[in-house]
Amino acid sequence: MNRISIGRKLYLSIMAVFLIFSIAFIIFQQDREKQFKVATLDLQLQMFNDQMAEILQTKGFNEMEITQFVKTHSKRDMRITLVRPDGTVFFDNIRKDYANISNHRNRDEVAQALRTGKGSTVERKSKTLKQDYFYSATYFKGRQLVVRSALPYNNDLIKSLQSDQHYIWFALVALTLLTIVIYRFVNSLDKNITKLKTFASRADHNESLDTDDLLDFPDDELGEIAERIIKIYKRLQSTRQEQDILKRQLTQNIAHELKTPVASIQGYLETIISNPQITEENQRQFIDRCYTQTERLTSLLRDISTLNRMDDGAKMMGKETVNISSMVAGILKETALQLQERKMKFENNLPDDIIVEGIRSLLYSVFRNLTDNAIAYAGEETTITLNAKKTDGHWHFTFSDNGQGVANEHLHRLFERFYRIDKGRSRKLGGTGLGLAIVKNAILLHDGTIEAHNRSPHGLQFAFSIRE
Structure with missing residues (x-):
C-alpha cells in the first residue's frame, strides 16, 4: 500500500487548519456583523422611544395626537405600544381594543426593560397580532411608562439585518490563492524529499548516483540544499575512493621499499651460511653490508611511523x-x-x-x-x-x-x-x-x-x- 508522502501530509494538514479557521472566521464575522446591525436597529428604536417619551411629557397623553405623531415620524409598518409598569396596554397604534389586549408585563422585552431600563427581542411572534416582530422597549421609571416600538420581521427587515457577503468571497479567494501557493511549495518540498529518499536508498545499497532523477532539483532554497547534500556525498565518496587508491599505492610502495633491503640481507646471510669456508674478511664485509641494510630498514620504518602519527594523531x-x-x-x-x-x-x-x-x-x-x-x-x-x-x-x-x-x-x-x-x-x-x-x-x-x-x-x- 502506498504511503502518503510527508509533503502531502503537510499540505493536507495546513489546508485543514486553514479551512477550519476560515469557516470559524466566517461564522464569527457573520454573527458579529448581525449583532452590530441588530444593535444599530435597536439604538434607532430606542431613540424613537425617547422621542415618544418627550412628546408625552410635553403635550400629555392624547391618543389622536400620538397616533398622528407616529404616522408622520415612524418607519413604515412600525408598531408603537405604551405599557404601564403593571403590564396594562393603554396605547397601540395598530390595535385599539385595549380591553382585549392581554397583559404585557411578561413579554420578554418589557420584562427586561422593567429590570434594566432597556430590552429588545430580535424575533418574537406577537401574541396579539400573530406576526413576528423586532421589539425594543424602554422603561421611563419617573413617568411609570414603558414605550415599546417594533418593526415587523418581514423580508425587508431580514435583508437589512443580513451580514455583508463580500468578505465571504474575499475569504474564498484568499483560500484559493493560499491553496495554490501552499501546493506549489509543498509540491517542491515533496520532490526534494523524494529525491533525497531515492539518494539515501541508493547510497545505502551502493548503487549509482549518476542518474537523471538525481540531477535536477526545484529551483529554490530546499532544492539547492538537497543538491548540495548529494554533491558533498559524491565528493566524499570520490575522496574515499582516492584515499583507497593512495593506500593501496602506499602499501605497494612500502612493500617494494622493504623488499630491497630484506632481499639484500637475506642474500648476504645465505652466502655466509652456504659457504662455511668463507674467509673472515669476506664474512665481515657481508655482515657490515647487512648492518647497513638494517639501518636503512630502521630509517624507513621510522619515517613511515612519523607519517602515520601525523596522519592519525597529530592533534594529540x-x-x-x-x-x-x-x-x-x-x-x-x-x-x-x-x-x-x-x-x-x-x-x-x-x-x-x-x-x-x-x-x-x-x-x-x-x-x-x-x-x-x-x-x-x-x-x-x-x-x-x-x-x-x-x-x-x-x-x-x-x-x-x-x-x-x-x-x-x-x-x-x-x-x-x-x-x-x-x-x-x-x-x-x-x-x-x-x-x-x-x-x-x-x-x-x-x-x-x-x-x-x-x-x-x-x-x-x-x-x-x-x-x-
Missing part, C-alpha cells in the same frame, strides 16, 4: 615552545662531519631566538630532512643557505643550495611519498623517499605552506612558513 601530539635557532644550530653540529666530507658549507643566517609554538620532533624533522637532502643531492663543494623573516604572525624561511637543481617536470612531485628522481642513486645514498613528504606534512600541521623551485642560475630552493 603536544605543542611546546621551540627555539628554531637553537635547533638548527644543533643540526649543524650533528651534520658537521658529513658537510666536511663533501666539502660543503652551511650559511646559517637565522636571527637569534626564533621562537614558535609547535611539535618539537616534527620541526626537527623539517630542518634535518632538508639538510640531509641537500647534503645527499646538492653535490660536493656547494653551499647551503638558510634565511628567515617574520611577517603576519608567521616565520618565512628559505632553504636553498647552489647545486645542480631539479628538472622542472619533477618539482611538483618532490613531496610525494616514495617519489624519487633517480631511484638507483637514492637507494645507494640510503634515502627512504619519505623525507620531503614528512617535511610537507609537518609544515601543514604548523599552519604553514611550502613550495620548491629552481634557483637561477642553478640550485634548488625550498620556501616555507611556520606559524609563530
Whole structure:
C-alpha cells in the first residue's frame, strides 16, 4: 500500500487548519456583523422611544395626537405600544381594543426593560397580532411608562439585518490563492524529499548516483540544499575512493621499499651460511653490508611511523615552545662531519631566538630532512643557505643550495611519498623517499605552506612558513 508522502501530509494538514479557521472566521464575522446591525436597529428604536417619551411629557397623553405623531415620524409598518409598569396596554397604534389586549408585563422585552431600563427581542411572534416582530422597549421609571416600538420581521427587515457577503468571497479567494501557493511549495518540498529518499536508498545499497532523477532539483532554497547534500556525498565518496587508491599505492610502495633491503640481507646471510669456508674478511664485509641494510630498514620504518602519527594523531601530539635557532644550530653540529666530507658549507643566517609554538620532533624533522637532502643531492663543494623573516604572525624561511637543481617536470612531485628522481642513486645514498613528504606534512600541521623551485642560475630552493 502506498504511503502518503510527508509533503502531502503537510499540505493536507495546513489546508485543514486553514479551512477550519476560515469557516470559524466566517461564522464569527457573520454573527458579529448581525449583532452590530441588530444593535444599530435597536439604538434607532430606542431613540424613537425617547422621542415618544418627550412628546408625552410635553403635550400629555392624547391618543389622536400620538397616533398622528407616529404616522408622520415612524418607519413604515412600525408598531408603537405604551405599557404601564403593571403590564396594562393603554396605547397601540395598530390595535385599539385595549380591553382585549392581554397583559404585557411578561413579554420578554418589557420584562427586561422593567429590570434594566432597556430590552429588545430580535424575533418574537406577537401574541396579539400573530406576526413576528423586532421589539425594543424602554422603561421611563419617573413617568411609570414603558414605550415599546417594533418593526415587523418581514423580508425587508431580514435583508437589512443580513451580514455583508463580500468578505465571504474575499475569504474564498484568499483560500484559493493560499491553496495554490501552499501546493506549489509543498509540491517542491515533496520532490526534494523524494529525491533525497531515492539518494539515501541508493547510497545505502551502493548503487549509482549518476542518474537523471538525481540531477535536477526545484529551483529554490530546499532544492539547492538537497543538491548540495548529494554533491558533498559524491565528493566524499570520490575522496574515499582516492584515499583507497593512495593506500593501496602506499602499501605497494612500502612493500617494494622493504623488499630491497630484506632481499639484500637475506642474500648476504645465505652466502655466509652456504659457504662455511668463507674467509673472515669476506664474512665481515657481508655482515657490515647487512648492518647497513638494517639501518636503512630502521630509517624507513621510522619515517613511515612519523607519517602515520601525523596522519592519525597529530592533534594529540603536544605543542611546546621551540627555539628554531637553537635547533638548527644543533643540526649543524650533528651534520658537521658529513658537510666536511663533501666539502660543503652551511650559511646559517637565522636571527637569534626564533621562537614558535609547535611539535618539537616534527620541526626537527623539517630542518634535518632538508639538510640531509641537500647534503645527499646538492653535490660536493656547494653551499647551503638558510634565511628567515617574520611577517603576519608567521616565520618565512628559505632553504636553498647552489647545486645542480631539479628538472622542472619533477618539482611538483618532490613531496610525494616514495617519489624519487633517480631511484638507483637514492637507494645507494640510503634515502627512504619519505623525507620531503614528512617535511610537507609537518609544515601543514604548523599552519604553514611550502613550495620548491629552481634557483637561477642553478640550485634548488625550498620556501616555507611556520606559524609563530
